Amino acid sequence: MNPKKNDKLNMTAPVREIIVISVLSLCLVITCGIALMIGRYHIDIVNIVKIILNGIFGSGSAGSPADSLVVFKVRLPRILAAVTVGATLSAAGACYQNIFRNPMAEPSLLGVTAGSAFGAAIAILFSFSVAMIQITAFASGLVAVAATSALSTFVNRNGEKTLTLLLCGIVTGTLFSAFLSLVKYAADPYSKLPAITYWLMGSLASVNMTDIKFASVFGLCGLIPLLLLRWRINAMAFGDDEAHTLGINTKVVRTVVICSSTLITAAAVSISGMIGWIGLVIPHLARMLVGPSFAVLLPVSILLGALFLLVVDSIARTVFSIEIPLGILTAIVGAPFFVALLSKGRKGWL
DSSP, X not given: OOHHHHHHXXXXXXXXXXXXXXXXXXXXXHHHHHHHHOSSSOOOHHHHHHHHHHHHHSOSOOOOHHXXXXXXXXXHHHHHHHHHHHHHHXXXXXXXXXXXXXXXXXXXXXXXXXXXXXXXXXXXXXXXXXXXXXXHHHHHHHHHHHHHHHHXXXXXXXXXHHHHHHXXXXXXXXXXXXXXXXHHHHSOTTTHHHHXXXXXXXXXXXXXXXXXXXXXXXXXXXXXXXXXXXXXXXXXXXXXXXXXXXXXXXXXXXXXXXXXXHHHHHHHHHHHOOOOSHHHHHXXXXXXXXXXXXXXXXXXXXXXXXXHHHXXXXXXXXXXXXXXXXXXXHHHHHHHHHHHHHHHSOSSOO
């Protein structure tokens, strides 16, 4: 092969990746601005800029009190929540698909979402406050994954550890789903059951800045290790033996990835409820845009997940006369979109 041509091919991929990340970042900023404007109460972009600048620097025109209230108390927390939840769920899905080498892996793989759902249902059943519902859901999700890990350690002897962990995750998820059904069966059908059902369908309608701080802190605690380890995670996609030859401690890396992914998933689910398909579909879309290299795949998945959920949430609160739960919309959009990806995708997902 011509060396000059080979150099040109080698330069094409990085340039494309930079362009994709730049375009997605710009689209996310523009979508955030549009989301601040649209709604039952329209606010033009000029007033939004003035309100935000006044809120940050405390100087200049602040707009009307009604505009400021809508921006800071209603729309901005919801936009930040959509970005946070979408980014963390897609990041967790990308990590699980890569670390387990399974194209069907998603954030609920090890039982965290089923555990969070059970914890939230218990909290709603006993009339806990909103903050306690979130804390209980978060803690219960962590407990579910800890139970999966403990069960895997107990069951596994000399077999395939990864496969055992996945199977134990299915068992744990099924068990917590059964507990959830039991709670729903015992709940008051006129008050508690509707609240539990609505939470399970997913929504960002009631989030506030305290919720954002809670999810952001744990989200960053989980995302930072994943971003720092993305080169090692990339090597593990080719198998443990190949990773060992590169000096990578696969057991440590896999443990960090599982713990970090569990942390960010539990934090996201605790403030949003059950929102499916993001962690499954978005990493595949990112893989089609930039290829299988996890060093680039992870940041692209984060941006795509944030953008996707922000668009879906904006549709949910503006298009229909009543707000449609996000879990329903992501399934309606995600299922056919995933089929389209499969029909147009390449052979082999890595």
